[in-house]
């Protein structure tokens with residue numbers, strides 16, 4: 387942390403009327419905004435992005451034809467109900483709530499011996515079980531009581547019956563096994579005495595995760611819609627040379643395969659990136675021979691330019707189920723915008739709604755790293771949550787300088803509410819009055835003591851300030 391970055395040093399920088407200092411992530415970052423523009427001129431004159439979004443929605447629908455969308459909410463609810471039983475059963479095994487016991491959060495965390503980094507998950511369980519009337523909170527004392535928990539048999543039956551719901555949702559059988567294995571190991575996982583990575587990627591095998599991110603009905607819909615947006619981009623571009631796509635957090639390639647298929651024989655320079663070398667190795671095995679496919683390490687938290695990427699070098703940036711990992715969404719979006727050409731397209735696939743199943747499985751992968759000081763420093767600060775709503779993403783894109791496209795599936799689509807996987811896209815908006823980051827850096831270098839580390843500087847259209855929680859998270 388750079389102590390020289392005081393309010394005094396940061397006030398009155400050239401062209402800057404508002405700013406936000408984002409601490410953490412290895413390097414302080416300064417987000418700078420200019421005077422508010424009356425209205426942004428169109429970033430892509432002649433493009434009908436509403437029509438493009440409609441075509442993408444059609445592609446999503448076509449990809450899940452044969453499944454009954456009306457049946458999905460009940461199947462998702464069955465997964466949620468099973469997760470509620472799992473949370474209740476795990477709490478019940480502490481015996482704290484037997485014989486009328488009443489306990490505060492700290493005592494519950496202690497009885498479960500939860501690793502500090504996973505404490506947020508248990509706090510979320512307590513709120514969820516209370517909201518679902520399976521646990522009660524005595525507001526005056528902050529103590530929980532009267533847990534309604536299943537016995538071992540009831541819980542085992544619910545876990546067995548997961549299979550039908552998972553099949554209906556298009557998950558491979560290995561995903562059902564994963565949900566069950568995570569439920570059975572929860573106490574150990576919460577204590578960091580077992581790792582969810584080992585359950586999800588047994589012996590380094592990636593089929594289970596690929597089934598989740600590629601084959602499930604919500605993923606299939608979202609991936610095909612995202613792929614359609616990118617293929618349309620290829621069809622409509624006027625510049626020469628290959629379509630340059632950078633995929634961030636590409637992981638097991640659940641979305642990559644669908645996008646490459648939709649691009650067909652389009653001339654493409656597709657940069658498959660992830661923060662983990664493990665995924666680059668497996669991608670080489672899976673997509674090895676695809677012409678135009680390259681691989682690179684890329685951390686969405688760190689400055690892309692410092693990682694060797696060039697400003698304005700990409701036509702499309704795709705990030706499927708990764709951007710919620712950014713500790714500050716505004717900083718990550720501003721950095722991704724700088725990678726794109728003017729009018730370039732950002733496509734996100736994001737979980738915009740919490741499913742309880744996540745609370746007993748995938749959330750264990752989203753906790754802060756051991757010893758990580760600042761977790762989320764954006765609008766999620768102090769809220770024990772990872773996902774942003776579709777409305778929050780749209781707001782974030784707009785503030786970071788994108789013209790948002792309609793979020794898909796549209797609100798009234800059965801998959802929008804039931805599954806929560808949404809495609810959030812935006813086009814780099816015309817530069818209304820963003821400060822020149824070069825001038826800002828030069829001014830900062832003049833003001834700070836000679837040996838100071840300069841912060842990263844990103845220009846945005848608007849600063850979004852977190853509203854501090856009032857005690858009732860999201």
Ligand SMILES: C[S@@+](CC[C@H](N)C(=O)[O-])C[C@H]1O[C@@H](n2cnc3c(N)ncnc32)[C@H](O)[C@@H]1O
Nearest residue numbers: 599635636637638639640641661685686706708
């Ligand atoms: C939920 S998974 C990815 C889903 C991916 N689309 C797929 O099909 O596998 C999240 C991915 O984001 C990557 N990731 C996590 N933090 C990251 C970061 N800071 N920068 C880049 N990638 C990151 C993980 O390594 C993982 O591959």
